[in-house]
Amino acid sequence: MNTPELLRTHRLVPVVVLDDAASAEPLADALATGGLPIAEVTFRTPAAAEAIARMAAHGGVTVGAGTVTTPDQVDAAVRAGARFVVSPGFSAAVVRRCQEHGIFVLPGASTATEVMTAIEAGVTVLKFFPAGSSGGAAAVSALSAPFRQVSFVPTGGIDADSAAEYLALPSVLAVGGSWMVPRAAIAAGEFDRVADLVAASVAAVAR
Numbered sequence: 001m002n003t004p005e006l007l008r009t010h011r012l013v014p015v016v017v018l019d020d021a022a023s024a025e026p027l028a029d030a031l032a033t034g035g036l037p038i039a040e041v042t043f044r045t046p047a048a049a050e051a052i053a054r055m056a057a058h059g060g061v062t063v064g065a066g067t068v069t070t071p072d073q074v075d076a077a078v079r080a081g082a083r084f085v086v087s088p089g090f091s092a093a094v095v096r097r098c099q100e101h102g103i104f105v106l107p108g109a110s111t112a113t114e115v116m117t118a119i120e121a122g123v124t125v126l127k128f129f130p131a132g133s134s135g136g137a138a139a140v141s142a143l144s145a146p147f148r149q150v151s152f153v154p155t156g157g158i159d160a161d162s163a164a165e166y167l168a169l170p171s172v173l174a175v176g177g178s179w180m181v182p183r184a185a186i187a188a189g190e191f192d193r194v195a196d197l198v199a200a201s202v203a204a205v206a207r
Contacts, residue, residue: 003084003104004125006038006062007153007174011167011205014039014181014198015066015155021047023186024054030191031181032060034198040086040176042066043073049080056081064106071097078103086176088129090114095121106153110134115147125151125173132157137165144171160201167205 007013014031016039018024024041031039037060041052044067055063064084065077074097077085084104087094091107098105099122108129109115118126128140131154135142140152154166155176166175180197 003062003064003106004151004173007125010036010038010202011174012036012038012163012180012201013064013153013155013174013176015176015178016041016181016186017044017178017183018047018051019045019183019187021050021054023189024051025058026189026191027181027186027194028055028058028061028063030195031198033195034180035202036180036198038062038064039181040064040066040084041082043068043077049076052077052080052082056083068094070094074098074101074103086127088127090118090121092117092121095123108155110139112143112146115143115150119147119150124149125153127176128152128154130156131166131175132162136162137169140166140172141169144169160204163201163205 039061052063055061062083065082066086068085068087071093078101085098087107089108095105106127108127109118151173152171153174158175158177159179163175166172180201185193
């Protein structure tokens with residue numbers, strides 16, 4: 001299953017910040033147990049590349065690299081075993097490097113100009129970011145009207161209560177968020193709690 005199909009199937013992308021790579025395997029177990037075998041591990045900590053490698057080796061979760069802003073980070077993500085790359089904005093250099101590697105890229109966009117730039121680069125699945133402060137679901141709906149060939153993955157400021165509003169839009173493949181993978185809970189080793197939060201989020205989407 002390719003990444004867009006995974007997004008459409010699971011509808012949720014846990015956005016993970018890992019401070020310790022040793023948390024990668026138990027987090028992968030928690031995600032799989034909760035019924036959500038996909039994760040975006042952000043390049044916001046020194047542990048990110050090793051955490052991606054450990055989760056990729058785990059085998060039970062499709063892992064991508066998030067907060068990727070440079071071609072060098074794309075290279076590091078690919079070396080670690082990431083299956084997809086997520087960027088907060090549109091960088092032609094990042095997109096080109098991902099295309100050279102043959103890895104799916106999900107660049108950020110929140111304006112019509114950014115969407116048009118992405119389309120020109122051959123990208124039609126975009127991260128709408130930061131969703132909450134860029135007009136929310138209404139803005140995604142407005143952008144979808146002139147760009148019917150584009151699908152969105154809104155991320156940023158979305159929680160369990162607001163996710164459904166985005167997911168009701170035909171142009172939205174999935175939403176990204178961290179409410180089901182709290183950084184503090186992961187750091188504290190509360191993986192049973194994480195599994196419960198993930199399962200509750202999966203059940204809410206199914207409803």
